[in-house]
Amino acid sequence: MFKAEDYTLLLVDDENDILEFLSYNLSKEGYKIHTCSNGSDALAEAKKIKPDLILLDIMMPMKDGIETCQEIREIKGLKNVLIMFLTARAEDYSQIAGFDAGADDYVTKPIKPKVLQKRIEALLKRAKKNNADNDVIQFGNFIIDSERYVVKIDEKEINLPRKEFKLLHLLASKPSKVFSREEIYNHVWGDDVVVGDRTIDVHIRKLREKIGNDYIITLKGVGYRLNID
Amino acid sequence: MFKAEDYTLLLVDDENDILEFLSYNLSKEGYKIHTCSNGSDALAEAKKIKPDLILLDIMMPMKDGIETCQEIREIKGLKNVLIMFLTARAEDYSQIAGFDAGADDYVTKPIKPKVLQKRIEALLKRAKKNNADNDVIQFGNFIIDSERYVVKIDEKEINLPRKEFKLLHLLASKPSKVFSREEIYNHVWGDDVVVGDRTIDVHIRKLREKIGNDYIITLKGVGYRLNID
DNA sequence: CATCAACTTAAGAATTAATTAATCTTAGCG
DNA sequence: CGCTAAGATTAATTAATTCTTAAGTTGATG
Secondary structure (H helix, E strand, O other): OOOHHHOEEEEEOOOHHHHHHHHHHHHHHOOEEEEEOOHHHHHHHHHHHOOOEEEEOOOOOOOOHHHHHHHHHHOOOOOOOEEEEEEOOOOHHHHHHHHHOOOOEEEEOOOOHHHHHHHHHHHHHHHHHHOOOOOEEEEOOEEEEOOOOEEEEOOEEEOOOHHHHHHHHHHHHOOOOEEOHHHHHHHHHOOOOOOOOOHHHHHHHHHHHHHOOOOEEEEOOOEEEEOOO | OOOHHHOEEEEEOOOHHHHHHHHHHHHHHOOEEEEEOOHHHHHHHHHHHOOOEEEEOOOOOOOOHHHHHHHHHHOOOOOOOEEEEEEOOOOHHHHHHHHHOOOOEEEEOOOOHHHHHHHHHHHHHHHHHOOOOOOEEEEOOEEEEOOOOEEEEOOEEEEOOHHHHHHHHHHHHOOOOOEOHHHHHHHHHOOOOOOOOOHHHHHHHHHHHHHOOOOEEEEOOOEEEEOOO
């Protein structure tokens, strides 16, 4: 699901009123907000924080938004960052210049917070959809990659069959949380499937055989948890 | 580089004048254009032609644009198609409803052809960036050339029939990613085509016969993946 | 030290894929 | 058109892996 909390926005405008207005509205939604008041600062800040989306004013003293946008697109690592122009200039040629500079959207002032928020959301959602969001869990010497279906421990690849993989994936989704047998059933087998009492044990055993005995901790009468050191 | 010729657009509007105006302007750019004059037709047509982008009017008799958009988003295989609303309704609440229905952009009439074209281009570019359907895939000792329909392994050219080529091309589009049988069906055969359970197996077998057994890895109950070393 | 949950092992059940051969489909060509 | 051959699909059989169960054992804990 879409969560504004997962995204960082960089707001760039030379007018402090607008920065405050935007900051207020967007952080209320949950976004992490950074601000800059000119193009040069924006470049430096963007390089540093790698925002998901940059909201860029066009008319700024010194380096204007178009120029800033072009320069951002030159920077390796920021080529794919989303850029939205936010400006009072509604003229066609200005919009066209904006898109030619590499913008993803162009919104004219006055700003309607609700509409802006929806546009931001649409861009972020679309970008996310396209990014093969490979669900990789990494901690300590563990790497669990669902897309590739591999488990790596200390650089050594281990092949796991489906149920074992799912089980490890679950335990690793919250390392050091204790998962009760019931939780494990529900997640790995599904609420409706009924299997015998010892099925989990056997799978745990096989996992331990493959990844070593030190990782999965048994808590008698409570459940299992994954150990991280 | 961006080429309008590579994209198919579906235009939906109940006013014929507008359809003609848009068709004229966009086909001049090079896009392949299909048109519909109501929501129901649009759904059917979209399913059939799988456009890259749908331009949707909101106010239409019977099924309006919002509803049409929602229904498109329900259709497997069209979940990710780009949708742009194109409407006279500039009210905030209408825009918000549009984005909530799953739109990627919302443009208000009167239409400025140049600006519209830039917005369309921005959407298509963004969507393409992450689509890994490059014409030539190269990694390790593999070269897969979609244009010439040729696979080279260690300098040796191998000719593959259509389905086998598509299958290998898919696996190679993300080496070491696991492709489930369903994904393979959808990409190689198409969402609607129904073929038997063993069809993939046989194609995999023929591929292995030709490229060697070491490349395609079976993950029982999960799918297949291409190995890279 | 009794109890009971968890461990272990091995066997067989179930699922899934590989293989092979036969059949169906399609494109190209006389 | 009908023939042919390559390609695609299906069907039937076999093979392999994965999952589950059963039964005896272990060991932590109160």
